[in-house]
Amino acid sequence: MASSHLLCNTFPFQTSCNLSSKSNTSSFKPRRSFSFCQKVQFRRTPVVKATRKQVELVYDPDEKLNKLADEVDKQAPLSRLTLFSPCKVNVFLRITSKREDGYHDLASLFHVISLGDVIKFSLSPSKSIDRLSTNVSGVPLTGDNLIIKALNLYRKKTGTDNHFWIHLDKKVPTGAGLGGGSSNAATALWAANQFSGCLATEKELQEWSSEIGSDIPFFFSHGAAYCTGRGEIVQDIPSPVPSGIPMVLMKPPQACSTAEVYKRFQLDKTSQADPLTLLEKISMNGISQDVCINDLEPPAFEVLPSLKRLKQRIAAAGRGQYDAVFMSGSGSTIVGIGSPDPPQFIYDDDEYQDVFVSEANFLAREANKWYQQPASTTCSSPPEFSRSAE
Incomplete structure (x- = not known):
């Protein structure tokens, strides 16, 4: 291969600058010799032959949705929001009378607990439809779902036209007496209000x-x-029980x-127990078996x-392990207060191999903030879901 070399001469010099108050002259005194030599090589550029490349086009709907969401991000102050949607237990539940409209009057101590779903809301460019997805089957995704009902209710009351993409990461089983669907609705109302x-x-x-559910107001x-x-x-009250009390939820x-x-x-x-007396006993002495009364247990056990x-x-x-064992709501979750662990037979007996088990604690929220997701809640198995909306 042809090449050429360019040789440089050696120049001995040193540059220094001494400024004297008596003279404006500058003197330059050599101290060391420097050798500069540059070697330049010229090489032939290899010829690259053009070849035909195969281009594969892939349609990614998730990427398209993310790009659309990013476009919305640039135009709105709030476009995405992830919220925890906790469930509840009824520490006691008294049914006091039957009303003329066919409903029953109740008196109950409701308390939020640390088991809950996670709901992700993204503002949609659409002004006509919400889109709901979830991680499990059996949950309605249309207007029958309480999340969609809540969003429709908010738009009706406020005259806003925001619509959303919603993803429901479901952890709370339905048909459990834990109010998971009611909590989802309350969380959706809170989210819609934040976006507006x-x-x-x-x-x-x-x-x-x-207007859309009897248990939903409690979550506010x-x-x-x-x-x-x-x-x-x-009637919002200070929690009558310490938040650190462990419990275990067991649902067939x-x-x-x-x-x-x-x-x-x-x-x-x-x-015939007076519900206010039950509340007072819990506030003074904590949770015990005698105060955890649920009037719906007998009919639920018939069903x-x-x-x-x-x-x-x-x-x-x-x-000796639990302070109290009771059914929550209309069932079918059994709650054990005082320990996060189920009895050993839940694991040993084949009859109970499909029982949903989760530990939990009592939970509260700060004023003007929504419920915060605890660091971790252990579930032994994924929840099973029925077709009915809770």
């Missing part, structure tokens, strides 16, 4: 929510409330239909006899 610059007060959101409390009426009359795969439970309910066979047997076995095996 908080046009409504929390009190207004709470009042509006009773700060975590603990004494609820009466159909459940929509919410079978769900209890609330309608069926109330159909079998007999008012004359309920407890699902295996649930009665499960509760009896848990209570017997958990003596």
